[in-house]
Amino acid sequence: MSAMFGVFRREFASYFATPVAYVFIVIFLLLSGALTFYMGDFYERGQADLQPFFQFQPWLYLFLVPAVAMRLWAEERKSGTIELLLTLPVTMTQAVLGKFLAAWAFVAIALALTFPIWLTANYLGQPDNGAILAGYLGSLLMAGAFLAIGSCLSATTRSQIVAFILTVTTCFLFLLAGFPLVLNFFRSFLPQALVDGIASLSFLAHFAAIAKGVLDLRDLLFFALVIGFWLYAGALLLDLKKAD
Amino acid sequence: MIETDNLTRLYGDIVAVAGISFRVEPGQVLGFLGPNGAGKSTTMKMLAGFLAPSAGSAKVCGHDVETEPLAAKRTLGYLPEGAPSYGEMSVREFLQFIVRMRRIDPEQRRRRLHEVIGRLQLERVLEQPIDTLSKGFKRRVGLAQAIVHDPKVLILDEPTDGLDPNQKHEVRGLINAMARERTIVISTHLLEEVHAVCNRVVIIAHGRLLADATPAELEARSRYHGAVSFSAVSSLAAREALERLPVVESVEVDPLDGRITVFPRQGRQILGDVQALLAAQGIRITEIQLERGRLDEVFRRITTGPAAEAAA
Ligand SMILES: Nc1ncnc2c1ncn2[C@@H]1O[C@H](COP(=O)(O)OP(=O)(O)OP(=O)(O)O)[C@@H](O)[C@H]1O
Ligand SMILES: [Mg+2]
Numbered sequence: 001m002s003a004m005f006g007v008f009r010r011e012f013a014s015y016f017a018t019p020v021a022y023v024f025i026v027i028f029l030l031l032s033g034a035l036t037f038y039m040g041d042f043y044e045r046g047q048a049d050l051q052p053f054f055q056f057q058p059w060l061y062l063f064l065v066p067a068v069a070m071r072l073w074a075e076e077r078k079s080g081t082i083e084l085l086l087t088l089p090v091t092m093t094q095a096v097l098g099k100f101l102a103a104w105a106f107v108a109i110a111l112a113l114t115f116p117i118w119l120t121a122n123y124l125g126q127p128d129n130g131a132i133l134a135g136y137l138g139s140l141l142m143a144g145a146f147l148a149i150g151s152c153l154s155a156t157t158r159s160q161i162v163a164f165i166l167t168v169t170t171c172f173l174f175l176l177a178g179f180p181l182v183l184n185f186f187r188s189f190l191p192q193a194l195v196d197g198i199a200s201l202s203f204l205a206h207f208a209a210i211a212k213g214v215l216d217l218r219d220l221l222f223f224a225l226v227i228g229f230w231l232y233a234g235a236l237l238l239d240l241k242k243a244d
Numbered sequence: 245m246i247e248t249d250n251l252t253r254l255y256g257d258i259v260a261v262a263g264i265s266f267r268v269e270p271g272q273v274l275g276f277l278g279p280n281g282a283g284k285s286t287t288m289k290m291l292a293g294f295l296a297p298s299a300g301s302a303k304v305c306g307h308d309v310e311t312e313p314l315a316a317k318r319t320l321g322y323l324p325e326g327a328p329s330y331g332e333m334s335v336r337e338f339l340q341f342i343v344r345m346r347r348i349d350p351e352q353r354r355r356r357l358h359e360v361i362g363r364l365q366l367e368r369v370l371e372q373p374i375d376t377l378s379k380g381f382k383r384r385v386g387l388a389q390a391i392v393h394d395p396k397v398l399i400l401d402e403p404t405d406g407l408d409p410n411q412k413h414e415v416r417g418l419i420n421a422m423a424r425e426r427t428i429v430i431s432t433h434l435l436e437e438v439h440a441v442c443n444r445v446v447i448i449a450h451g452r453l454l455a456d457a458t459p460a461e462l463e464a465r466s467r468y469h470g471a472v473s474f475s476a477v478s479s480l481a482a483r484e485a486l487e488r489l490p491v492v493e494s495v496e497v498d499p500l501d502g503r504i505t506v507f508p509r510q511g512r513q514i515l516g517d518v519q520a521l522l523a524a525q526g527i528r529i530t531e532i533q534l535e536r537g538r539l540d541e542v543f544r545r546i547t548t549g550p551a552a553e554a555a556a
Contacts, residue, residue, distance in 0.1 A: 002344075002347065003345060003347075006341065006344045006345045007345075009341075009344075010330070010333075010341045013333075013337075014330065014332055014333070017332040017333065017373075018332060079328055079330075079331065080324065080326055080328030081328045081329065081330055083289065083292075083294050083324040083328060084322075084324055084328050084329065084389070086293075086294055087292040087293055087294050087317060087320075087322045087324070088317065088342070088345045088346070089314050089317045089318045089345065089346065089347070090345065091313075091314065242294060242295060242296075243255055243295055
């Protein structure tokens with residue numbers, strides 16, 4: 001446990017060792033604000049809730065979260081520190097989890113810093129704060145799912161750019177899994193049962209309900225499973241491909 | 245203690261380590277020698293628990309590196325090839341990270357950190373990001389990281405590569421000081437290092453173990469072992485007379501500086517005879533030396549000889 005915390009602590013601090021963290025947070029906040037207020041018709045809708053804020057988040061995450069995740073393992077490979085880290089008394093599970101949680105905590109901080117939007121809603125009207133909290137929770141879970149995908153794909157390469165592109169592409173597919181664009185493609189060669197399976201993997205479908213403030217255990221479980229699956233796959237890949 | 249049994253590692257089709265077995269006891273400093281690509285680093289990566297062996301096994305202090313990896317890693321300090329470390333961290337932050345990961349008692353942490361920082365003379369760069377350090381300082385940080393928890397087993401991949409002569413001396417002193425109750429394996433391309441710190445040498449080439457001996461035993465295999473070399477004012481006369489001595493096998497003159505080397509017949513001592521002859525002939529010598537044998541020559545012969553060819 002303390003080994004995992006050691007990994008977590010180092011990784012988390014490393015985000016703030018360079019200006020990257022601050023740049024990321026500023027961009028995230030600016031884009032969140034801009035999308036919410038200009039494109040989301042926050043004021044004009046005349047409703048006090050954070051729907052306009054949450055509805056753009058999957059798309060914001062699509063590019064920003066892979067940027068956080070890309071360095072997780074690719075950097076360790078490139079600099080050779082993976083050899084140092086994995087010869088310390090730490091298990092692969094502890095290393096993978098520690099790093100993932102550090103990235104997640106970082107994204108959580110960026111997300112928490114959007115609180116002025118929430119304050120604005122409360123100033124303008126009487127929103128359902130329970131629903132907003134649920135929205136934030138769902139948003140954090142979705143970010144975690146993106147990060148887990150990024151962690152796994154970052155483990156496959158020593159190039160952060162390659163990790164970024166792979167992660168954006170994969171996340172994009174997961175986001176759109178429920179859309180005709182993707183489903184029609186799969187329908188051309190897969191049986192309907194599998195196509196339905198793919199449709200049920202759509203991040204957007206699962207997030208939409210949470211963003212409206214409806215906390216369904218199945219949606220939470222879905223994201224938890226996605227995170228678990230990709231982290232596990234990442235650990236396996238690392239174990240198999242340590243040499244290259 | 246380190247024990248390997250038929251340790252083997254493949255990278256795809258490449259056989260990097262082809263069945264190496266050896267045993268290192270506490271108190272021994274094993275020098276791991278071999279040409280580039282011989283499989284030294286690969287072997288060390290397996291001992292340190294980074295790479296899984298493709299076949300065979302390795303044990304560190306009785307813990308199998310595959311079935312009890314954590315126990316093995318706890319007893320071990322490891323300097324990977326190239327001394328990688330987290331560049332954005334300062335030396336102090338990095339060492340504190342290692343100390344936490346190694347679970348050293350909080351009371352001891354300060355003392356241990358103080359000790360390694362002093363020993364590797366890192367005081368001056370403590371607050372500097374590792375990325376901005378010179379190569380030698382990076383290597384020293386890597387060494388500090390490997391010994392900070394006072395491990396029973398030390399595996400150092402080219403520990404003095406890139407260090408200045410003073411630091412090489414320091415680090416060798418450090419290894420000697422640690423050697424008493426510990427098991428140490430170092431890989432190196434510097435043969436003088438073998439003399440300075442190792443009491444045992446293993447030579448590998450093409451992933452196979454070709455020699456396992458003490459430095460003195462290896463030197464004894466040299467053509468130069470027991471030879472006498474000297475510089476004389478006029479060397480021509482001397483050469484003729486020396487060649488006629490019954491204990492002498494042959495005489496060679498260095499074409500560059502005219503230094504004469506006299507090789508003994510198998511197992512003979514010739515220093516006395518050579519000196520007597522030179523005195524009798526009235527040949528003035530400026531300096532004379534009994535050779536112990538040359539490791540570089542033995543190394544070359546072993547790693548390019550028939551055994552190495554067979555391994556390749
Ligand atoms: N990740 C890898 N993938 C494929 N082949 C590798 C890999 N690492 C090493 N090798 C190969 O394995 C062999 C042994 O390499 P190793 O690094 O163990 O040699 P070495 O004895 O440490 O050499 P050097 O003295 O140059 O450090 C070499 O042929 C090398 O090309
Ligand atoms: Mg090497």
